[in-house]
Amino acid sequence: MGRSADGQVTRRRSGGPVGLSLGCGLGSPGPLVSARGDGNNRRVEREGDVEDVGLQHIQSIARPTTADEAWRLRTADPESTRFLGGGIDLVLYTPETVTTLIDVSRLGRAGVASGRNGFAIGAGTTLSAILEAPEIASYAGGFLADALRHVASPLQRNVATIGGAVARAHPWSDVVLALLVLDANVEIFDGAARSVAVADFYASRSQNVAPLVTGIRLPLRTPSTRGAFEKFGRTGFDVGLLNCACVAEVAKGICRGVRVAAGGTPSLARRLPEVEEVLEGKRLSSEAIANAATLAARGVDARDDRRASESYRRTLTEVGVRRCLERLADGGAEGTR
């Protein structure tokens, strides 16, 4: 099994892809021969190559108290610094060039706050704290809490932060997928504070140093909002071979504001606009659901990797979208976990 907080660690080095995926190696393109933690000097052997990927190079942990200070520390030396949230991914793999971790937990932004326009969630809020928050239990018909229960295990959800999950953005991320279909915004700081839609955040993230994620904003949803999340993995909390989610307002059987997306394709979650369009304003009949699921299988950006084939991912998409839409028709949320 491979489950860091929101998946695992992969790495691409110059000269070709060398994936590191501690745990069971599910996320990596090459077979993991052994991964052995020995003190803080973790050593990974893959196809004859041995490299140290532990934390033995870390010399200091900075503890800034403002986003501005954190950003200045990060940009002053991008190669040798990383932001430290819950820390799971960094414990599993930190590049050997990194000598300073910038702990962003003291920026004072943890917790779920409700306002007139929805919810503001601090980047340092753990996934457990979010899914256990009373206001989140009923948000979007319980969709977000249900989706977060699909992430790794409780042991990791008690440590992993939403800011870390969004910043790290593993392709199989359940968190990114859920936020995408909820029309969430990511609050970032890259010299100035900004709020951007989830999809735009990833589309624009080509700069040298990715922005500091300081929070998530969830829009208000009507009581008729329903959502469903489906994840396919080898075990209960493995990273997904494919995951998909649907959110819509369903009133008198008619869907509006439909969002359908799939992730781990093996790319990061993306919406399926042709599926959304065909469902918009329609009744969730069994024919409409079957038609949408077929369209989803056709339209999904499925590709082969060592974990699943393209055709299997298309089949998973069809089954997953169908199950999600059937649950939406039945009232939503309460998935397979």
Added chain:
Amino acid sequence: MTSLELTINGERRVVHAAPGDTLLEVLRREGYVGVKKGCGSGDCGACTVLLDGRAVNACLVLAAKAEKRTILTIEGLADGGALHPIQEAFLDEGAVQCGYCTPGMVLSAYDLLSRNSAPSEGEIREAISGNLCRCTGYVKQVRAIHAAAERMRSGRNE
């Protein structure tokens, strides 16, 4: 090496750690060997401890992140010579074989029962889903956690 102030099993401790040390490494070095080292990558749950009351994989937590926080290891669960009801229930139900996963299972159960005094079987299974047992399966652990919940609710420790 830097000094870290941790409260471990109710005792305030100042320990020395490198900036990259994990909580697992520090705890075992300090003699809390009930915190087992299994996979070292968050897969098995043998290193489970409570950090500010919540069960975590100690192998995935940087020790520096635990500074000035409260840690409970399996060594701190019994009250003197009296086992905790969860420990008693694990014994009574035979939910132990080689014992390597047991501290983690017990502490995951402790986290669950501290927030939910009457969990369903599904909630119990979810709570221990990060703790692997390679000897027995999970039926007896689930039964033990049910029994512990009952005992804790009724205030009895048979």
